[in-house]
Amino acid sequence: MNTWQALVADNPLLKLVMASSVRIFTRTGLRTTKTAIWFVGVLVLCVTLLAGYFAEYLFWQIFLIPLLLMVILIPLAVLHGSIAGEREKRSIEVLLVAPLTSAQILFAKVSKGVLPVAVTIALFIPVALAIEIGHIWKPMLSPVRSVLPSWQTFLLAMAVVASSAMFSAGLTMFVSARAKTTGAALIGSLFALLAWLVGLPILDVSISGFGARPDSQLELYHTNPFWVVGSLISGQGASPSEPIRDSIALSLALVVFSILLLVVSRGKVREFWGKRDA
């Protein structure tokens, strides 16, 4: 059996998890569809009307910051209890004696975070289109032409967004696979994400402040997706190609690290605690 078959085609837990996610969306999600349509509609209208006046920064501020923040936080919210919660409820033992491999369990659990992330990204597409439309009529009112991100920039930004979501999922699963309780997994995951998003840039500033790092070395704040996407959209950098290079490098690094985190987490899925008689 190849990896695809083992993880996807012949993984009953994955089918159950996906069916459950779809059910949650159709049951509770569709109940609020009317509200969601109104919300997105008003947002699109506002963005369309304001697009031209805020030039290139609008895309960054209204579209990418919330999107990036959401796709990083959604896996944390959805996945932190996926292994730790089973362990806390003691249902993990029952799952582990089922004819499933650790990889199948882990893959199915990670997939639980995919659907909400995909829906979130999909919901932002109308906003992106609104920005496009806004830029069409704006020059008619103002002589100043705003700078709109190119499709290449947009795709690179989306690559950073998607890989950040993947890394957040990997990091959360890594913590969840090690934690005994859901609470510990949540705190651990939050701490890990903060260390990545805030700790590394602060560390970089500290290192630079002490003059301990030559300029030729990689700056740690380049690992922050907000900074990378910001510099990509604004086109700022030492050279024109630097933001492009940074976003590609960060996306690839995040994907590789996510896979590594999941591979390491796989070995921890089968660990369980809490039995006095062991």
Added chain:
Amino acid sequence: MLEVQGLTKSYGPLLAADDVSFRLKPGEIFGFIGSNGAGKTTTIRMLATLLEPDAGTATLNGMDLRRDTMAIRKAIGYMPDFFGLYDDVKVWEYLDFFATIYRVPQRDRKAVIGNVLELVNLTGKSLAMAGSLSRGMQQRLALARCLIHDPTLLLLDEPASGLDPRARAELKDLILELGQMGKIVIVSSHILPELAAFCNSVGIIERGRMIACGAVEDIVAGISQNRVLELRFLGDAPAASMWLHNRENVLDTQLTGERTVRLDFQGGDEEQATLVAEIIQEGYPLVSLRESAVDLEDVFLKVTTGAVN
């Protein structure tokens, strides 16, 4: 047929299971007895593929625990002492979830769920939330989950803990029925009289070692070579106990009350009659003498020292 050979597991310096071996036939209900920390759960977890043994192995109908792990998992039903249910799903959804995981064909699933619910007497609760069930019902639901894929071997780790007397009686009937269906059932428990009521064979484990194993009658008979006599005196039982302690054929004496002494006696009716005559001759006012029947609890207390890892 389940054959367990030399299963050994240690946690650092602690030897939790030491060369555990036994053999069980289809339909056999095996009671696994031991104090807390004796190694019962570790052994059951090794059989359930949750823990990897350091040494030894087990085969279930020719499938090796180490080599054919997936096949073994398909053939076992494991119920931990804590049921580990998902509280926020309905009873049928819970069983459907595990039926899917155990790859019960879609077309058979509804019938299989209906059958196991009927077996555990939960048919009327199929639409109830699992978390809203009483402990006895949750325990039966956990048992239904174990049976959903028609396993050959059932591993029940202290299934009766926390249950009321009625639920225990129902559980006993259910386990007997499973044995009649030809399943091998391993039950660990502290409640020895109940185990004796439905187990064909028992294994007594202490400090990780299997110190007695076999049919209940054989083990009881082995211990019954010594008689347990309960003597009641009118007056000074401690003095009588001291005197009895030094008599021939008396292995051990125990003061069980102000006027009662319990003694382990080795010998036949003739030796017993001689002892009674000697007690009276010595002037100890013997009121009554009763020979106690040896049960599983006596066997357990007799063969174990109470030491734990």
